[in-house]
Amino acid sequence: MESITKNRQPAEKLRAMVSRAYGPHQLPADSGQWFSELSHGLFNAVYRIRLRSGKQVVLKVAPAPEVEVMTYERGTMATELTALQLIAEHTKVPVPAVHFADRTHELCDADYFFMSYVEADNLNAVRNKLTQAQIDAYDLALGSITRELNSLHGELFGPLTGPGETTWRATFLRMIEELLGDGERRDVDLGCAYDRIRAILSAHADSLDEVTEPHFVAWDLWPGNCMVRDGEIVAIVDHERAFYGDPLMEFGFAGHELSAFGDPAVFLSGYGHTSLRPGERVRRRLYNLHLLIVQIIETEYRQHQDTGQYDWAREHLRTAVHLFDEPIR
Structure with a gap:
């Protein structure tokens, strides 16, 4: 479902985010379909990205700061990162592994993080x-x-x-x-x-x-x-x-x-x-x-x-x- 909260990013910005998270050596080749948007989510923008090594990962981007969200939705990416850590460390419930999180807003106007891609x-x-x-x-x-x-x-x-x-x-x-x-x-x-x-x-x-x-x-x-x-x-x-x-x-x-x-x-x-x-x-x-x-x-x-x-x-x-x-x- 379409939502104005989805903070979509251009390809060049995605490449910069990949480089920061995984290093320049993992930058995808310029040609080819190396990323696609995953549509199941209803709030954040979510991408499946294929690194140069061929490994697939998921990038999740929070809404842009100028988009008004509901009160309980403010700061939800920090909540998700905390939840993923708690679940991974204290339960056997399967969740994706977090690879990298960036809340500096230097490359992107919002929080984002990379995690493992689950083939399912x-x-x-x-x-x-x-x-x-x-x-x-x-x-x-x-x-x-x-x-x-x-x-x-x-x-x-x-x-x-x-x-x-x-x-x-x-x-x-x-x-x-x-x-x-x-x-x-x-x-x-x-x-x-x-x-x-x-x-x-x-x-x-x-x-x-x-x-x-x-x-x-x-x-x-x-x-x-x-x-x-x-x-x-x-x-x-x-x-x-x-x-x-x-x-x-x-x-x-x-x-x-x-x-x-x-x-x-x-x-x-x-x-x-x-x-x-x-x-x-x-x-x-x-x-x-x-x-x-x-x-x-x-x-x-x-x-x-x-x-x-x-x-x-x-x-x-x-x-x-x-x-x-x-x-x-």
């Missing part, structure tokens, strides 16, 4: 070609991977790079208030009143106090960020939205309270958390509000020409809001 398929791109048994196997594995990531602990709630807060209630309420502020600043129509969302948060904020330990939360861990080969998930990519918080915010749990996100049963089995207590269900309903509002508001900031995502999320936000009128059974 994007799970979301091939999902409609799979049998149900294959899909279930991947969902089971994704549940297990998510649980392992959530086993990482932080000292405070909030961004991986800080600053943090001592309570999850304060962190989540700040996150969603920043989000609502982003929407109000651009006059984004959510399909329901902003004050209605705030009233729901106020009425159910006590449920957030059940979360007392900060866990690593990938948050954006959906099939579109899974690379698969020969029936296995061989890499998890795009970690720029990770934070320390409540594991129930992971995408795999979303369908438990809103069927539009799919049946979570196999994921839950892989995770080892097959049922949610009443307080957990309330929190998941709050997290679905957050997720859907993100999906609505980002279409304005990224200036999507296709209204499909906006329309879908707006419709289901109304459903998610109405759920708070129903008791938890």
Whole structure:
């Protein structure tokens, strides 16, 4: 999908970045197709580059500084680099290896980094070609991977790079208030009143106090960020939205309270958390509000020409809001 946040670079700039990262001896030949843009990402510009040695690597470039992004998207490349380091050093979850990162803005107007290229398929791109048994196997594995990531602990709630807060209630309420502020600043129509969302948060904020330990939360861990080969998930990519918080915010749990996100049963089995207590269900309903509002508001900031995502999320936000009128059974 097209987005104004994608900070595309000309070939000569890419060559300079390659030289800084790998040395002049790895500069690709001037002729030939030595780079191509990878289109699965929705936020950063991402390139596959073939070095002179023939080795393929991936370059990821953050949005240009003059492009306004949502509040939680500021500094996301630093978050991703921190997340990749934590995952690589403290888990067995497969992630690309970071080769070089440059935040000086000397060659490029934004942060960028190089990492290993994973020869595999994007799970979301091939999902409609799979049998149900294959899909279930991947969902089971994704549940297990998510649980392992959530086993990482932080000292405070909030961004991986800080600053943090001592309570999850304060962190989540700040996150969603920043989000609502982003929407109000651009006059984004959510399909329901902003004050209605705030009233729901106020009425159910006590449920957030059940979360007392900060866990690593990938948050954006959906099939579109899974690379698969020969029936296995061989890499998890795009970690720029990770934070320390409540594991129930992971995408795999979303369908438990809103069927539009799919049946979570196999994921839950892989995770080892097959049922949610009443307080957990309330929190998941709050997290679905957050997720859907993100999906609505980002279409304005990224200036999507296709209204499909906006329309879908707006419709289901109304459903998610109405759920708070129903008791938890």
